[in-house]
Amino acid sequence: MKTKSLSGISALIVALLVVGAIFVPAVSATTSENARDGTADTTTLNQVDRRGDDFLDCYGWLTKETNWIRYGGWAWCSYPAERLNIKVSLRDRATDQDLGYTAYSGANLDYIEAQDNLEVQPPAGSYYTHTRAWSAGPSHDVLHNSPTITWP
Numbered sequence: 001m002k003t004k005s006l007s008g009i010s011a012l013i014v015a016l017l018v019v020g021a022i023f024v025p026a027v028s029a030t031t032s033e034n035a036r037d038g039t040a041d042t043t044t045l046n047q048v049d050r051r052g053d054d055f056l057d058c059y060g061w062l063t064k065e066t067n068w069i070r071y072g073g074w075a076w077c078s079y080p081a082e083r084l085n086i087k088v089s090l091r092d093r094a095t096d097q098d099l100g101y102t103a104y105s106g107a108n109l110d111y112i113e114a115q116d117n118l119e120v121q122p123p124a125g126s127y128y129t130h131t132r133a134w135s136a137g138p139s140h141d142v143l144h145n146s147p148t149i150t151w152p
Contacts, residue, residue: 053140053142054078055077055078055079055135055138055140056075056076056077056078056081056133056134056135056140056141056142057075057076057077057133057142058073058074058075058076058086058131058132058133058142058143058144059073059074059075059131059144060072060073060088060129060130060131060144060145060146061073061129061146062090062127062128062129062146062149063149064149064150064151064152067120067121068118068119068120068121068122069090069118069119069122069127069149069151070116070117070118071088071090071102071116071117071119071129072088072102072113072114072115072116072117073086073088073102073113073114073129073131073144074086074111074112074113074114075111075112075131075133075142076110076111077110077111077135077140078110079110080108080109080110081108081109081110081135081136081137081138081140082107082108082135082136082137083105083106083107083135083136083137084105084106084107084109084110084112084133084135085103085104085105085112085133085134085135086103086104086105086112086113086114086131086132086133087101087102087103087114087131087132087133088101088102088103088114088117088129088130088131089101089129089130089131090117090119090122090127090128090129091127091128091129091130092123092125092126092127093125093126093127093128093148094125094126098130099119099122099127100117100119101117102114102115102116102117122151123151124151124152125150125151126148126149126150126151127148127149127150127151128145128146128147128148128149129144129145129146130143130144130145131143131144131145131146
């Protein structure tokens with residue numbers, strides 16, 4: 001009787017290991033690929049409001065002040081990453097050209113903020129921030145485009 005019970009339990013454990021070995025890589029690959037930079041065309045990326053995944057999220061912001069546009073952003077992950085990075089670019093809506101950027105990175109962090117940056121007296125036009133955050137250990141990559149403001 002003991003041999004049959006052990007044999008049944010062993011078969012169950014082996015079956016669970018096989019299912020886990022197939023299921024876990026498939027789910028992990030899908031999650032990180034859906035949030036990877038460069039998988040969408042420019043039109044789609046311009047429509048992105050907030051894009052994160054189950055591990056990493058980011059946000060970029062901008063404000064119009066008297067003589068400049070101030071912008072920055074943050075990235076947050078559900079537990080400390082071996083390496084966490086953020087880059088926030090100020091972009092002209094008409095040309096999609098970067099006017100400037102601010103960035104930050106660190107090791108073993110679960111939250112980072114890019115230092116505020118100022119674009120003094122930019123040309124008249126519409127601007128938004130394009131934020132990209134990425135981590136290593138585990139590897140994730142996410143994007144966020146802020147709402148547009150008009151200068152002046």
